[in-house]
Amino acid sequence: xxxxxxxxxxxxxxNITQAQLSKGTGISPSTxxxxxxxxxxxxxxxxxxxxxxxxxxxxxxxDPDTCDVVSSxxxxxxxxxxxxxxxxxxxxxxxxxxxxxxxxxxxDYEEQIKLMAEVIDRVKExx
Numbered sequence: 001x002x003x004x005x006x007x008x009x010x011x012x013x014x015n016i017t018q019a020q021l022s023k024g025t026g027i028s029p030s031t032x033x034x035x036x037x038x039x040x041x042x043x044x045x046x047x048x049x050x051x052x053x054x055x056x057x058x059x060x061x062x063d064p065d066t067c068d069v070v071s072s073x074x075x076x077x078x079x080x081x082x083x084x085x086x087x088x089x090x091x092x093x094x095x096x097x098x099x100x101x102x103x104x105x106x107x108d109y110e111e112q113i114k115l116m117a118e119v120i121d122r123v124k125e126x127x
Contacts, residue, residue, distance in 0.1 A: 003042060003061050004035040010054050024053040044117035058116065 001009070011021060018036075022029045027046055034040060042050060051058045104112060 002039065003047065004040060006061055007042070007050060007054070008036060010056065014054070016054075021050070021053065025049045044120035047116070047120070048113045058113070062116070062120075 007021075011017070018029060018032045021027070022032055025046070027042075027049070031042075035042060047061055048058050051061055104115065107115065
């Protein structure tokens with residue numbers, strides 16, 4: 001499932017219209033419409049804004065099929081924009097991926113968002 005498909009699925013589950021998403025995020029209605037019509041995904045700078053509006057962790061939009069995302073009280077987990085901690089569980093990571101995640105979790109929220117945006121942009125460049 002793509003990021004945009006996941007966004008529209010969550011919107012449908014919560015009876016959120018494209019107009020409401022646009023108003024709540026400041027993203028133009030035509031941009032949101034393009035994601036659906038052209039099956040494209042939002043740019044990395046929009047993902048955290050959308051996640052905040054939908055009140056979900058960024059990780060749920062970025063990788064909804066790989067891991068289970070659960071709320072957690074631990075300060076060792078990734079924070080979403082609402083300062084709620086999340087834990088990603090049931091993932092099949094190798095040792096290098098686990099080390100990378102540990103380092104990522106040491107970053108504050110703003111640094112995490114910046115890093116995720118950079119990674120997403122790099123992946124898009126390779127396609």
